[in-house]
Amino acid sequence: MTITDAGTSNLVAVEPGAIREDTPAGSVIQYSDYELDESSPFAGGAAWIEGEFIPAEDAKISIFDTGFGHSDLTYTVAHVWHGNIFRLGDHLDRLLDGAAKLRLDAGYAKDELAEITKKCVSLSQLRESFVNLTVTRGYGKRKGEKDLTKLTNQVYIYAIPYLWAFPPAEQIFGTTAVVPRHVRRAGRNTVDPTIKNYQWGDLTAASFEAKDRGARTAILMDADNCVAEGPGFNVVIVKDGKLASPSRNALPGITRKTVFEIADQMGIEATLRDVTSHELYEADELMAVTTAGGVTPINTLDGEPIGNGEPGPLTVAIRDRFWALMDEPSPLIEPITY
């Protein structure tokens, strides 16, 4: 294992780039100080596939799973920070609700899935982890079986080192976005956004367009020119001291729910409603919010500054409060037993 000096922080970097990324010194985002016991094959990543725990690098599923072939699945991504899993119950509720809407049977009760998930994290030893749970339509006895009644639904779970939708430095100093010219987010009449899904065709096209235009990410509009969401995140606007976020054509994100709860505790009004493109460009502050990236200020949109082009005060206060929640004993977090 490689140990590097983490500069001014007291943290030890374990396998830089794989287990952790640089975080701004003194910021609210700091990794735990620990080392993996590499004598375990699960150290650094574990999966649960067809009833067995497997080291993450050996995790493979059938090519005949219709989750792969037809994206016939739902999933969630939870996270572990400082050895605490965040809002696992909410993630499981969303996953099981989505599965029920798709007529998928996970075959496990909520508390059983919770235990398997925590065991995966525990085996991985990761104190900061990206935890994916997926329920697929599965596959049948006959190769390539398409008869939906003959498929055995599957559950796959894995815990790997934290993945950032926005690197920690962007979360502290802000990032850039464009509104794509060439693609819109699929409407709820096509893909139900309340079921977390891998229909990412529009989001991926938007990501490429953002890259072509020199921005980090994209905020997609829906067919009515209202804000939908971005590749892997919800959008929250701040205007005149109030928060708003799209009520339709966007995933009901668990980070956004947390942001709204934090706003409520701070006495800030927060509303789910239609947010027009006009409101997006006229916002005082913009934030991208997601499990794999917390609360990231968006400093510029289409190359123009949002507010004064720096992370805004409400975004910063909410971001800092969000990360504080990862350590404070509350029903939102549950310590993993390692």
Ligand SMILES: Cc1ncc(COP(=O)(O)O)c(C=O)c1O
């Ligand atoms: C399309 C999309 N919207 C929003 C989000 C944010 O959801 P959450 O806060 O539950 O991670 C995600 C997360 O992956 C996403 O993929």
